[in-house]
Structure formats: structure tokens, C-alpha cells
Amino acid sequence: MSAVLAVADHRRGELRDVSYELLTAGRALADDVGADLHVAVISGTVDDFAAKLDRDGVDAVHTVDYGEEFDHGVYTQTTVQLATELEAQYVLTPNSVNGLDYAPAVASRLDVPIVTDTVALESDGDELRATREMYGGKVETTVSLSGPAVVTIRGAEWPAAEGTGDATIEAFDPDIDEDALGATVTGFEEVAGGDVDxxxxxxxxxxxxxxxxxxxxxxxxxxxxxxxxxxxxxxxxxxxxxxxxxxxxxxxxxxxxxxxxxxxxxxxxxxxxxxxxxxxxxxxxxxxxxxxxxxxxxxxxxxxxxxxxxxxxxxxx
Amino acid sequence: MKILVPVTEVTTVEDEFEIEGTAIADRYLGADLNEWDEYAIEEAVQLQEAGLADEIVTVTIGPDDCEQTIRQALAKGPDRAIRVWDDALADVDLLDVGLKSQILAAVVDAEEPDLVLSGVQSGDDSFGATGVTLADAVGYEWAAVVNHLAHDFDDDTASVRRELEGGVEELTDVELPAVLTIQTGINEPRYASLRGIRQAQRKPLEVQDLADLGIDADGLESALTLEEMAEPESETDVTVWEGDADETAAELADLLREKGVAQ
Missing domain, CATH: 3.40.50.1220 (TPP-binding domain)
Known part of the structure; x- marks a missing residue:
């Protein structure tokens, strides 16, 4: 059984909405290629996140209890290791600011192409056809590629997955090379405050x-x-x-x-x-x-x- | 410190256009310096003015035609430019981020910059993935979607802010050498001065082909193929009011009153 691996996004203790949409996109793609849908959730309160991500259509959730917040080095190393172990045909991430901070590195290390900001996906098992916009949304294009790939999906294009699934939830213990972690998050700031809401x-x-x-x-x-x-x-x-x-x-x-x-x-x-x-x-x-x-x-x-x-x-x- | 700025000439499209096959017909297309790259160039120039950068080099992948765009970039302050082109690239679809990054990586290997400032994305195909792919290919650290860069590099570290969604910024320390993808709004890009434009004409612009970069042109192909292009279908049944401004404004005013606005 081949695999589609979807990596959830979360921030400051909350799964982001697009993570549930990612499950829908991932399930459809897994059905296209006859694969299981694996979901990874990396850092933070992973057991709580895993319970929430266990929705209809999810076959397995891999929890990676390492650190609290997004660290692109940890996400890159973990996703590469998990994708390799699962022999994942497709790795899916949200096309979020954080998704774009590690998905390209995952593609680079797996030596597979990346297609970003997709709004529709289909695969015949080998050829992936992805729909995405160009020229600031003036046109919609379809690009194709063959073989495994990393794909990022645009938010609010797929409905959120619902229901309760019966996924196996298991811990994945990545081998993190800490010397290779060269970017350190030191804090967050809300910048859109003020008197007018x-x-x-x-x-x-x-x-x-x-x-x-x-x-x-x-x-x-x-x-x-x-x-x-x-x-x-x-x-x-x-x-x-x-x-x-x-x-x-x-x-x-x-x-x-x-x-x-x-x-x-x-x-x-x-x-x-x-x-x-x-x-x-x-x-x-x-x-x-x-x-x-x-x-x-x-x-x-x-x-x-x-x-x-x-x-x-x-x-x- | 040496800074490399990848500069892209983007394709622009007129308001009204026609699609022929898998492309917009040539007559509706124009070219411009990528908007995000303007901010990357400005940030590099400000670092040089602050005495933190010694040299700024731009690199562009593109044919002869884009030299005007490169001069436009040079007019804002960078010291010299590299343009990479090869007949072998003419038939290759440069939508493939991996392919572009491979070329840029060869330039980084040759130039050994301490900092690469690229735009977050190009305004035409908007992949937003080249900077991070390049960083990984050359073994540099990186940060995507940077909207503030502290102008000191103590301990060989760049302190940046990354613009996350929903009005939240992430504060991150990034070890050098690094690739930072620069978001619009990080600074106010300057207009080139007349003196800058004149000087740009005399600045070195070196053209390199794939052999110069040690890249084998044989077997070079894009992993991505553009199959279809279409105008997106409207999601709503839009009512377009016709007439002169007074007439259309009156229609809109009626609608707003109906909705209880300003009542």
C-alpha cells in the first residue's frame, strides 16, 4: 500500500483550519492512487492534536513529540524521514507561511518536484495534475508531473474533513540532527492591534x-x-x-x-x-x-x- | 559581507487578454522587475549604506531581452549583475523550482555570498519556493516571508521577523550564511535616480552559460509541464451596473439604502 503523507499546521496551541482541509485533499488523492492517508503532527501538544485530526478517511496519525512551536529544521528532517519510511508518493502541506518555510526543503532533500498553492489535484497513480493560478489569479493553469512530489494546498479550497475516524495513532521518533538546526524562534508578536477593529x-x-x-x-x-x-x-x-x-x-x-x-x-x-x-x-x-x-x-x-x-x-x- | 539578490523579470498581462493554447497571446504581455525583488534590492542597498555590506551582486536567469530589467535593478544600487542563459534553457519550462534552484545554486557556489535576499515569490507564476529550495541546495540556513531584518549581524546571526497569517509575526534568529525571502512592505523601495540610471549602464553585467556554471545541459528538463490554461470561472452571479458614474453610483446607493446603510 503506498502512502499520501499530510503534515498538519498548528500555531500557539491551535491546529489551523487548513489542517482539516488538508485531510480532505489528502484523502481524495489517496483514493486516486489507492493509498493510505497518513497524517503527521509535529511539535506541541501532539496527542491532543492527533485526537482532533483523527477524522473520517484518515488511516494513521504519526505524532512527533519534539519541541513546542514550528521549527523548519525539525519539520524538514522529520517529514523527510517519515516520507522515506512510508515510501510516500505525495507529501501534502498547507500553502501557509510556515508550509512555504519547509516544504521546498523537503522536496529538495527527497529530490522530487514541488508544486505550490494548488486549488485542485488529481492523480492516475503516476501522473499528478495540479490546478493553480498564475498572473495574480487572472488565469488558472493545470501542470502535470510524474512520480512522487511535494504539494502545497491553498486554504479554503477543500472542505474541512469531518466525523471521527479510526486511525491508528502512533508516536514517530525522528532522528533529529540538532547541529543542523540553524534557525531559532525567539517569540511572537501581534502587530494588527489598535483602537479600530x-x-x-x-x-x-x-x-x-x-x-x-x-x-x-x-x-x-x-x-x-x-x-x-x-x-x-x-x-x-x-x-x-x-x-x-x-x-x-x-x-x-x-x-x-x-x-x-x-x-x-x-x-x-x-x-x-x-x-x-x-x-x-x-x-x-x-x-x-x-x-x-x-x-x-x-x-x-x-x-x-x-x-x-x-x-x-x-x-x- | 557580500549579498546576492536573485532578480526575476516577470511577465505582466494587460487587463484584457486572450489565451492561445497554454499561454496568453504575446500581444497582451509585458515585462517588469518582480515587485518582491524591488524590496530585496532595497534591503540589500540599505545594508550597504549602513556599512554592513561590501558588495551587492544580482543574478537573473533569462535571455538578452531581460537586460533592461537587470539595468533597472542595477540603477537602484547593486554593484554588478550576472545573467545566466543558455540555448538549452530556451525550450525548458522554468516553472520547475528545482531547475531554477540548481542554476542559482551554482552561482551561489561561485560567489559565496554571506546573505542571499530573494523575493518571497514572483508575481507571475507565484510558486514562492525558489528561495528555500536554493538554501537547502547550497546548505545555507533560511527564513521565508521576512518583513523585518535587524541591521546588525552579531554572532553571524540575522534577526528577522517572519510575517505569519492573521497579523502575527514570528521573531527568529537565523545563522549565516542564509537565504531570506523578502516580503513587500519591509522597506520603501527607492526610485532610481538619474545618476543611478546612468551609472547602471556602466556596471558590470556578466553573462554565463550552463557550461560556465558546471551544469550539464544534456538531460536538463523541467519536472513540470504546463498542460492547460483557462480564465477562471466566476464564483458568483455578478450584477454589473452599466452607465456613467452618476447612474452606477445611484444604483449602488439604492442597494446600500436597501441594506440599511447610513439610515
Missing amino acids: ISDADVLVSVGRGIDEEENLELIHELADALEATVSSSRPIVDSGWLPKNRQVGQSGKVVTPDVYIAIGISGAVQHVAGMKGSETIVAINTDPNAPIMDIADYAIQDDLFDVVPALTEQFQ
Whole structure:
């Protein structure tokens, strides 16, 4: 029986949601190739994590009781050893910041290809076909490779695995070369705090790169005032220092679910969409008809924000 | 300290485009310096200005056409550039991270930098895996998605912050030599000055082929094949309001009032 090995993500005592989605993706791939689904959970309270990861479709959970938090050296060495022992055809990890900090090294050491940020997967036993986006989500591509591979999966693309499984849960004792651990985590910091919590807002007026200049933000503030709404933004606005980090919607910022989300000059990169696609009603104002935001919007105005935003503000004055 | 910055010329796509086969038709494509690499270059230049780096070298895999992009990078401050190209690469799909890393690893072996600053990802194919793969291939330490780098390297260690999801940063000490993948927002990339642009024209730009790097061009192939390309299907049934700005703004205002906004 060949194997698919899925390595869970956790942080500060909590399994991340994508870990349960990883089980669904892993089970489907294991079914494609007639393999068992093995799950590894490395560091932290592994017995507790293993009980939670034992969901429908999981054949085995390997617990690795070594350290507390993510250490890419430990994850790399352990995953390589376990994949080798199981003769895993596919190693699956989340396409998270931590996933991208060790999955490429695992592929490199196993001398197999890596395909990242996948949104769909299928295999005929030898050939893997992976769907992923290119050009900031403007196109979807299918890439193929043959033989074993390391694959990272995008969050919120597969449903979370449910139910209670009957996996064998066993400890795996890796042979860690401690001299090779050259990166040490010394702490964590929350950086998106402050007086405004955009995740509490009912209406968000959210601004992106299309605003061009810092002084143009005034248009956005005027609209938000008129609508009694809160101003949020996509990443480039915060990167430029035009708004503080606590206004950023997206993967590295806040996840928001307002009643109305008005995306102004936001293209809708996947990292942004991850933070707002749960909004009840999404309105996009954008000149680009092919911008990915148009694919998730309920209503769209395909026009220049510098014309539409003042006109909208006027409607409420 | 010597810093190597891998610089990628990315393919850009116009708002409206057509797909022909497994590629976007040439007439809709452009080229630009990868956005993430701008931040990596800026970080390297700031380290040099702080007296912590002696030399900054860029390396780019690409044909003649990308020399303009390389000069664009040099205009921001790096001292010299290496461009790797070979006829054998013309027909190879560079989606394969392993293949790109193999080439970059040969350059790292030759240049022996203390620090490699790469972008987190390229804006076109967005694999986000080359930096870490390269680090492992050359036996360097690494850190992915770095949004702060302390400008001192006591004990041959780089103190970085890694930008995790959800507004959390991880503080990590990374032993040198190391590869750091640089996230946007770590600094404010400068615009090249006129003087910088003039100087860039005279900076050394060395072209190397695979034989120069000791890589056997025979049997060089991509493990990944691009099979299909399509425009993604819309996930929602979007209502697009037509008309001039006053008309569309009025439609939106009606919707917002219906939803109880500003009532």
C-alpha cells in the first residue's frame, strides 16, 4: 500500500483550519492512487492534536513529540524521514507561511518536484495534475508531473474533513540532527492591534492600489464618513504606510465578514480574498473587468473609481 | 559581507487578454522587475549604506531581452549583475523550482555570498519556493516571508521577523550564511535616480552559460509541464451596473439604502 503523507499546521496551541482541509485533499488523492492517508503532527501538544485530526478517511496519525512551536529544521528532517519510511508518493502541506518555510526543503532533500498553492489535484497513480493560478489569479493553469512530489494546498479550497475516524495513532521518533538546526524562534508578536477593529464593522469601504496616491485617500474617507462605514484596505496601502496595519484585510491582516464590503480599486489577489470572501454582500469598483475581485463580487461597477466614488458620496450628503 | 539578490523579470498581462493554447497571446504581455525583488534590492542597498555590506551582486536567469530589467535593478544600487542563459534553457519550462534552484545554486557556489535576499515569490507564476529550495541546495540556513531584518549581524546571526497569517509575526534568529525571502512592505523601495540610471549602464553585467556554471545541459528538463490554461470561472452571479458614474453610483446607493446603510 503506498502512502499520501499530510503534515498538519498548528500555531500557539491551535491546529489551523487548513489542517482539516488538508485531510480532505489528502484523502481524495489517496483514493486516486489507492493509498493510505497518513497524517503527521509535529511539535506541541501532539496527542491532543492527533485526537482532533483523527477524522473520517484518515488511516494513521504519526505524532512527533519534539519541541513546542514550528521549527523548519525539525519539520524538514522529520517529514523527510517519515516520507522515506512510508515510501510516500505525495507529501501534502498547507500553502501557509510556515508550509512555504519547509516544504521546498523537503522536496529538495527527497529530490522530487514541488508544486505550490494548488486549488485542485488529481492523480492516475503516476501522473499528478495540479490546478493553480498564475498572473495574480487572472488565469488558472493545470501542470502535470510524474512520480512522487511535494504539494502545497491553498486554504479554503477543500472542505474541512469531518466525523471521527479510526486511525491508528502512533508516536514517530525522528532522528533529529540538532547541529543542523540553524534557525531559532525567539517569540511572537501581534502587530494588527489598535483602537479600530475592522472585523467588527458592518460596512467596510476598502481601498486598494487603484487609489494611486496617498492624498487620494481623502475620497475614501469622505465616502466612509457619508456611509457611516469603516475604512479598510488591501496590502499595498499598508505596505506604503498610508494606513496602519490594523486596517489590512487579508491573509496577513484581518479576516472580515461585514454585511457590505465595498472593494475600491482592489484587484482581489488571493491573499486579500481570503480575508473578505465571507462578507455578505461584496461590491467591486474597478476598471479591470478581468480583475479576480469581479469573480467573487455580487455587484460590480466597471469604471474609474475617481468618477464613481465622489458620485456615490454625493448620494449620501 | 557580500549579498546576492536573485532578480526575476516577470511577465505582466494587460487587463484584457486572450489565451492561445497554454499561454496568453504575446500581444497582451509585458515585462517588469518582480515587485518582491524591488524590496530585496532595497534591503540589500540599505545594508550597504549602513556599512554592513561590501558588495551587492544580482543574478537573473533569462535571455538578452531581460537586460533592461537587470539595468533597472542595477540603477537602484547593486554593484554588478550576472545573467545566466543558455540555448538549452530556451525550450525548458522554468516553472520547475528545482531547475531554477540548481542554476542559482551554482552561482551561489561561485560567489559565496554571506546573505542571499530573494523575493518571497514572483508575481507571475507565484510558486514562492525558489528561495528555500536554493538554501537547502547550497546548505545555507533560511527564513521565508521576512518583513523585518535587524541591521546588525552579531554572532553571524540575522534577526528577522517572519510575517505569519492573521497579523502575527514570528521573531527568529537565523545563522549565516542564509537565504531570506523578502516580503513587500519591509522597506520603501527607492526610485532610481538619474545618476543611478546612468551609472547602471556602466556596471558590470556578466553573462554565463550552463557550461560556465558546471551544469550539464544534456538531460536538463523541467519536472513540470504546463498542460492547460483557462480564465477562471466566476464564483458568483455578478450584477454589473452599466452607465456613467452618476447612474452606477445611484444604483449602488439604492442597494446600500436597501441594506440599511447610513439610515
